[in-house]
Amino acid sequence: MTPQKQIRSFPPTVRLLLVNQFGVNFGFYLVLPYLAAHLTGDIAMSVAMVGLVLGVRTLSQQGMTLFGGSAADRLGYRPMIVLGCGLRVIGFGLFAVASNLTGVLFASIMIGLAGALFSPACRAYLAHAAGDRKLDAFAAFHTASNAGALIGPIAGGVLLIWGDFRLVSAAAAAAFLIMTVAQISVLPPQAMEEDADRRSVIQGWKVLYSDRRFLVFVLAVSGLFLAYNQLYLLLPLEVVRVTGVASVSSLIFVVATVVGLFATIPLTRWFSPRLAKAPSVVVGAVLCAIAFVPTAVSASVQSAAGGSLGPDGPTITAQVLVNALPVLSATAVLALGYSLAVPFIQDLTASLAPAGLTATYLGMFSTASGLVAAVGNVLVGTLQDLAGRAGMLWLPWICLTALQLAGACLLLVLHRRRAVPDRTPRHRTRIG
Numbered sequence: 001m002t003p004q005k006q007i008r009s010f011p012p013t014v015r016l017l018l019v020n021q022f023g024v025n026f027g028f029y030l031v032l033p034y035l036a037a038h039l040t041g042d043i044a045m046s047v048a049m050v051g052l053v054l055g056v057r058t059l060s061q062q063g064m065t066l067f068g069g070s071a072a073d074r075l076g077y078r079p080m081i082v083l084g085c086g087l088r089v090i091g092f093g094l095f096a097v098a099s100n101l102t103g104v105l106f107a108s109i110m111i112g113l114a115g116a117l118f119s120p121a122c123r124a125y126l127a128h129a130a131g132d133r134k135l136d137a138f139a140a141f142h143t144a145s146n147a148g149a150l151i152g153p154i155a156g157g158v159l160l161i162w163g164d165f166r167l168v169s170a171a172a173a174a175a176f177l178i179m180t181v182a183q184i185s186v187l188p189p190q191a192m193e194e195d196a197d198r199r200s201v202i203q204g205w206k207v208l209y210s211d212r213r214f215l216v217f218v219l220a221v222s223g224l225f226l227a228y229n230q231l232y233l234l235l236p237l238e239v240v241r242v243t244g245v246a247s248v249s250s251l252i253f254v255v256a257t258v259v260g261l262f263a264t265i266p267l268t269r270w271f272s273p274r275l276a277k278a279p280s281v282v283v284g285a286v287l288c289a290i291a292f293v294p295t296a297v298s299a300s301v302q303s304a305a306g307g308s309l310g311p312d313g314p315t316i317t318a319q320v321l322v323n324a325l326p327v328l329s330a331t332a333v334l335a336l337g338y339s340l341a342v343p344f345i346q347d348l349t350a351s352l353a354p355a356g357l358t359a360t361y362l363g364m365f366s367t368a369s370g371l372v373a374a375v376g377n378v379l380v381g382t383l384q385d386l387a388g389r390a391g392m393l394w395l396p397w398i399c400l401t402a403l404q405l406a407g408a409c410l411l412l413v414l415h416r417r418r419a420v421p422d423r424t425p426r427h428r429t430r431i432g
Helices: 004-010 012-041 047-062 065-075 077-097 103-162 163-186 201-207 212-229 235-245 246-271 277-305 317-352 358-390 395-416
Strands: 191-193 430-431
Touching: 004 012, 004 065, 004 103, 004 246, 012 077, 012 103, 012 163, 012 246, 047 103, 047 191, 047 277, 065 103, 065 201, 065 358, 077 103, 077 163, 103 163, 103 246, 103 317, 103 358, 201 358, 212 235, 212 246, 212 277, 212 358, 212 395, 235 246, 235 277, 235 317, 235 358, 235 395, 246 395, 277 317, 277 395, 277 430
Parallel strands: none
Antiparallel strands: 191 430
16 A cells, blocks of 8 residues: 555544644744744844744743643643644734734744644544554654645745745745634544543643653653754754855755655554564664764764865855765664654554543653753753864764663663553544
């Protein structure tokens, strides 16, 4: 079965959620790549203020997904999806008209809070609508995300040819408005587990925080998200250092997105009948660990050479691409491991959740992995600065490799102790 046939074989609700996820990422990445340039150029903000705006968006989303998941378990998945998309209409609409820091910060908060509301609800709805096929559904969900992330920036660039950033933001707001109307019109009115109304929010959190196997599972796999975040931190810095050309860093995002788009469903289909879920995640973590080996070797050569390996100049040449090859290879392998691991991680998270707490568990996982990525990036950046001064540029890459291997070992221990399920139990659901 081809990926296209596999997607068409899902129930209508699952297909709607996949289209919704494509639209979410399309609308988001329509704007995000061009936001920093707009803030520094059109509004004349400092780089520090731009960092504050982006940080507020991330914090308001990752920090609130647990609350969004709990609300979805109590009130239903559909209302949270509709409300979240509606808030993004407001957020991106504000980006189109805001001309000062206050307006931009409020827009960022709206956009982040919206993601915290609809993200766990979408995944929980997907898990229950897909039934026994939720692993395949999560793979298709990841593919839809990558498709939106790939096409969104291209569409944004085309719109910038015809207009300015306000047009791009307005287009994103229009995209989310269309999705909001479609969800109100088409999604079933309710999708809740039968036990959803039997626990209060506080009781649900007590269950979650006393679930030691889930907390250890989160600890074991959260390093993967720190590794993937190096697409935005160490890998761009490294490719600029070894090439001397800033624009070549854009290739990192193209490579990662294309790998995620075309590899996720085939990888899931190949591994799911051959390995249990936790060992499949382990393979993904090992691939992420291997991914940093080329950059560690490249950084070691650079340290021995005493400087940048790349020529000075603004254009991408054949020599620049040769110098960038270790980083681009690392990016491809990292994206491959991440694309393999993520559907199994989301499947396991949903499977570990008791009835009535699926969205809460998914929200907690998103909050925890986001916190690990944020704090980890600070530590990785500090380590990079120290390693640069000490002439040990390979050190951060080796530490990231060791972290992935440690997480893989811990997950194997959980698997051997049967602390994580090999098969997804069927949860009773009530739709309509």
